Amino acid sequence: MSDPMPIDGRASGQGRVFQTGGDQYIEEHHHHYGAGTGSLLAPQSVGPRPPQGAAVPDSVRVPLVGRAPGILRDRADLMERLRAAVTGPGGDVHVLHGLGGCGKTAVAHTLFTEAVRDHGRVGLWVNASERISLRAGMLAVAGDRGATTGELAAAAGGQRAAADLVWHYLDHSAQRWLLVLDNADDPTVLEEGGWLRTSPLGTVLVTTRHATSPLWRGAGSARHPVGVLPEADAAQVLCDLAPDAGTVESAQKVARRLGCLPLALTLAGSHLSHQLLESWSMDEYDRKLSEDSTALVDQGAAGTGSGQSRHLVGRTWQLSLDALAGQGLPEATTLLRLLSCWAADPVPLSLLMPVARGEVDFGHLDPPLAADRVEPALRGLLDHSLIGMVEADGRRCVQAHGVLLDSVATGVPEEQRAALAEAAGQLLEAALPPEGSVSAEARAELRLLTPHAFSLLRTAPGESAARLAAHAARQVLDAGDWPGALAMSRAVADMAVRSLGGEHPVALDVQDVLGRALLRMGHFHESEATHRRVLETRERVLGPDHPDTLRSCFGLNQPLDVLDRDEEAEQLLRRAIEGQRRVLGEDDAETLTSRAQLLEVLAELRKEDEFDTEASAVVEACERALPPDHLTTLLARHLMGYGLKEFGRYAEAEPVARRTLADRTRVQGADHPQTLSATFLVGFVAHALGKRDDAIALFRRLIEGRTRILGEEHPTVALDRALLARWEAQAQP
Incomplete structure (x- = not known):
């Protein structure tokens, strides 16, 4: 086949010459915008005729929203800033960003209504959730501002630049306007067509879940986070x-x-x-x-409406997750499901680090959560406002809304629930501080993690989750948060008994923690009843010499001691010590703890000779067998000082008590309840030795600390106040 004959042609004025080597469909439109504006030549369409655009919306003058608020609550400061923008010179883009369901559209609707009613602005409302609805809505805006039917048809058919047409008419509007681009959750929809621009004649308001798009950082843009209500x-x-x-x-x-x-x-x-x-x-x-x-x-929710999925709590988050999956981040769904196993409290990023480092394999989840996909998934959830970055106890954390987590958890496929719960528990167990950790850092980590341990038990009740929650509750108690330990151990014990049965070892373990927390918070009779019930069950189920049974002997002795039933308390402690020496060993920490506790009972039974012998022996054994600053060693010295005080040997007691206070302050912190107990001991001994000013100052600090931690109603607070009042009265001239 020979080459086609070349065609020579010239054109003048507004004429055009086209040359083609085959059969083609060619269409050209000329648009004239009046004197001084020249003409815009639409791009030629060469090839098959393009499809027509979407149908024009019924209205751009009325906000097409599912449910308008009767009264807008709380948003006063935000509304003032937006009103100033609407009534000002124009040329601004204001972006309302936040979690789905936080009321961004409600704010936009209220501003729209005020702009039209009170400020004489033309209100224009466009659904920007999808390319088709955005394009159709923006062309309707152009028609509202004066574009002709032919111009709109050409733009809708792809024969001219639609965004240029719209913004030409917005720039030449006879009236000032407010343009709302609602539900712009995918900023690329606005970016790809050049739809987001500014004009001196109006203000643009965008509502979006996407908080961090570069599109929002342009000149004239202002971002406004919209959160939950007070x-x-x-x-x-x-x-x-x-x-x-x-x-x-x-x-x-x-x-x-x-x-x-x-x-x-x-x-x-x-x-x-x-x-x-x-x-x-x-x-x-x-x-x-x-x-x-x-x-x-x-x-x-309303029973009708094409946009109902946006007005259902159980569905609204899925829109964002679907968008993330479409962007190549299906792992965001898995990560959010993992977060839904935990509480709505801040989640330290350190909790997720084992996955990101590849130390824990979560390839069995669906979709799999590979190490190199954790960071992109987190960023995706942040970008779509499904989670937020917060700081808690000096740690970087992420946090999701409780209703979001609830609805996400409800939507987890049944076959994936066990795997997710196992993964969540595995991460929590790895993150909890080691048993006996008392540093400030460990206590801060514990405060952040314990709500998630309890939430996991509620989400996936079972032996593994119950054991983890019981372990966390015991650590909270040891860390000195006695009110928190009481609340958590009550709840965990109740759930563990319901899910595992009252005789299960894990259920008994958490009830043991509950008994100790009850004692610390002054509920002595309830503590006795709890410990006695656990001891009887353990004896029957585990046997009399099981370490847990012996631990219950130790636990029951403490409320009995407080309730002045010292003989029974002594019998239980001696049984514990004898069994622990035989089963655990002479130098085991639990054996030494029981021996240290015996010092208190011996002092109250006035067995001074035996006290002297045992006090020296147990302190030496602790110093020999345990690491420096072990809590059992601190307890042994503390109770040695207490016993010396009880026997009236104040001069001997003072150096022991002051060392105990210094050690507990250094190891456990000044506000730990046991440090405050050592403060009581030092203050009492100081007063007995005639150091009254020192004693009164110590007791004032003691009462302040105990009241703050334990509350006004705690029995020891009342006793401290009465003793201080007597001392202060005696000090009056």
Whole structure:
């Protein structure tokens, strides 16, 4: 086949010459914008005729949202900044970013209404969630601002640059305007077509879950985080929607359970106000939430509407996860499911480091979570506002909203639940400080991790999770957070008994922790009953010489000692010591702890000779057999000083007591309850030796610390106050 004959041609004015080597479809449009504007020549379409665009939305003058707020709560500062932008000179882009359901669209809707009603602005509202809806909406904006049918048809058909057409008419609008680009959760939708621009005639407001897109950093852009509501405002949202359902106090309980998330509050209030068959109060609704919060809240959603998935708590997060999967980050779903096994409290990034370093293999999860995908998955979740970065106890953490975690956990496929729970437990166990760790760093780590251990037990009840939670509760007790240990051990014991049975070793172990926490918090009779029940069960199930049974003998002796039943306490301790020497060994830490505890009982039984012999022996044994600063050694010296005080040998007691206080302060910290107990001992001995000013100063510090940690109602606080008052009265001239 010969080459086609060349064609020579010239054009003048607005003429054009086209040359082609085959049959082609060629179309050209000329658009004239009036005098002084010249003409824009649309790009030629060479090839098959392009498809037409999406249908024009019904309106861009009315916010097409599923549920508009009657009253916007809390956002006063944000609204002032946005009002100033709308009434100002224009040319700005304002980005509202935050978690799905936090009320970004509600803020935009309120601003839109005010701009039109109060400030004479033209309000233009476009759904920017997808390319098709954005394109159709923006072309409708151009039509609203004066574009002709032919121009719109050419842009919709792909024969001219659609974004240029829209912004030409926005730049030449006869009226000032506010343009809302709602639900722009994928910023590339705006970026690829050049849709996000500025104009001196108006203000652009974008709502998005994507917090960190480079697109938001352009000139004239301002970012505004939108978070959950303060509790008082959240409760008022419920009262606005369901004023007859209960008191403000009841509404606060519901709001707290829902994490003050505006979407959840709106759905809950709608459900309460539109019930037909039942009429729940706020308190009844709060009780129902404990059964299935996500499913219950979603009953308040409207039954119709094409965008309903955005108005369902149980569905709204999936939109972001689907977007991340589409961007090549399916692991983000696995990571968020892993986080849903834990609590809504801050999660230290160190908890995830073993996965990122490849030390733990999570390839069995679905989708697999490989080491090199942890960082991108985290960034994806942050970018889409599914998690946030926070700092807690000086550590970098991530945190997700409780309702989000609840709904994500509900959506985990049944066949994956066990693997996720195992993975979550494995990471927690590796992160918990070693047994007996008392450093400030270990205590801070423990404060962050224990809520997640308890949450894992609630999410996946079973022996492994119960053992982990029991271990964490014991560490909390040893760390000196006695109120926290009591609350956690009560809850863990209840769940462990329900899931494993009252005679399971793990259930008995956590009840032992509960008994000790009850003792520390002054519930002496309840502590005795708990320890006695555990001892009897362990004797029957494990046998009289099992280490756990002997541990229960030690545990029961303590409340008996406080309740002045010293003879029985002595018998139990001697039984523990004899069995531990035989089963664990003479130099075992538990054996030495029981021997140290015997010093207190001997002192109270006035067995001074035996006390003197045993005190020297046990302190020497601890110093020989245990590492320096071991807590058992500190206990032995502490109780040696206590015994000397009880026998009235204050001069001997003083150096022992002062060393104990110095050691406990250095090892356990000034605010540890046992350090405060050593403060009591030093203060009492100092007063007995005539050092009254020193004693009064120590007791004032003691009472302040104990009140802060243990509360005003703790029995020892009352005794401390009475003793200090007597000393101060005696010191009066």
